[in-house]
Amino acid sequence: MTHYASQPSLPERYVRLAHAIDAHLPGFIDGYGGDPAWADRTPRGPADLKREAADLAEHVADVPEDTRRRWLAAQVRAMHTAARMLCGEGVPYADEVRGLYDIEPFRADHAALDAGLRALDAALPGCGTLAERKAALRERVAVPRGDILRVAEPIMTELRARTQARFGLPQGEDFRIGLVTNRPWSGYNWPLGNLQSRIDINTDLPVLLTALPDLLAHEGYPGHHTEHATKEQKLVRERGWSEHHLQLLNAPECVVSEGIATNALDAVMNKGEVRAWLTGDLARVAGLDAGDVAAMLDAQAAQSSLKGVSAAAAMMLHGEGRPEREVLDFLMHYSSVPEAQARMSLEFITQPTLRAYIFTYPVGGELVAGVLAAQGTAGYARLLSEPVTPGELREMRVD
Structure with missing residues (x-):
């Protein structure tokens, strides 16, 4: 676990870890509009990032809000997968897709x-x-x-x-x-x-x-x-x-x-x-x-x-x-x-x-099309305003 001058909040740790991964993998972050002090790209070794992701996952389990906890858990699992790959672990491509995105890849039909x-x-x-x-x-x-x-x-x-x-x-x-x-x-x-x-x-x-x-x-x-x-x-x-x-x-x-x-x-x-x-x-x-x-x-x-x-x-x-x-x-x-x-x-x-x-x-498109078919405008509005995981999408499209 990485130590800071004062114990950071869970969101701060999440943001700092993302920027540390992005320092090794440019483009990992698509956008950030928060506190500039959290956007710390000080070089850290991949093994340290992997340990930080594992430790962060344990702390995410204590988040009281169910919706927030499920979403953060899925995101941090992806960070852990990215850190494993930066460590040089041989992650098969299908497992890479699963680990980063919580979806199943497919082959050509x-x-x-x-x-x-x-x-x-x-x-x-x-x-x-x-x-x-x-x-x-x-x-x-x-x-x-x-x-x-x-x-x-x-x-x-x-x-x-x-x-x-x-x-x-x-x-x-x-x-x-x-x-x-x-x-x-x-x-x-x-x-x-x-x-x-x-x-x-x-x-x-x-x-x-x-x-x-x-x-x-x-x-x-x-x-x-x-x-x-x-x-x-x-x-x-x-x-x-x-x-x-x-x-x-x-x-x-x-x-x-x-x-x-x-x-x-x-x-x-x-x-x-x-x-x-x-x-x-x-x-x-x-x-x-x-x-x-x-x-x-x-x-x-x-x-x-x-x-x-x-x-x-x-x-x-x-x-x-x-x-x-x-x-x-x-x-x-x-x-x-x-x-x-x-x-x-x-x-x-x-x-x-x-x-x-x-x-x-294709996978996200199919899942959200299912939500639109099952729940219409209300389902789409929820996706615009709430943190939802791919697993929850799979459940929503059959409600």
């Missing part, structure tokens, strides 16, 4: 993926190969880089209004949007603390009009930004649970966060509303053909069973030891994309803090 490709092939208009027709349609519904923020503005206005009406928003919350390049993701929300976020949109690949409402709901309203701001207000400011000043990238909270974000658009609009909006007002704002927009929406719906392709590729690479070339070909085939785009997906799943993270999207 080639029969289901092949069925998804057939559905996509049938939905895509035009002549040529599946990849050629997909690329041509994507080009026709892409928003020019110079128009992205202009087109995004009415989308964010509508999403914010619906989120405010359905779930409420903390007073003073806000975020700014920026365009970036040379990133392995399409969009990212950076929690800044004080109810603020920064949303980056990657323009290395075409930004499709048909994907823009989902992306902005995912990163903004009622997705990541809404969750971070709501939990800061309700858990930190109102309840004094300072551990929620911190967001970790390699911990179970991300399964819930990505599940919330993956289902964010569905939480405020039904699919008919989204389709009418995109083929009507938004197509006119973007200056795109409504027929092309409708065709792209059909294609996106047809390929819904292909959403787990990158996670399956990660299991092939890290869990099964498949050659990188084989994994790249798998990504190109089942994502129907050129090699350059497949390499972006490969880059994502080879980064140390993202190689296991990729499972949070």
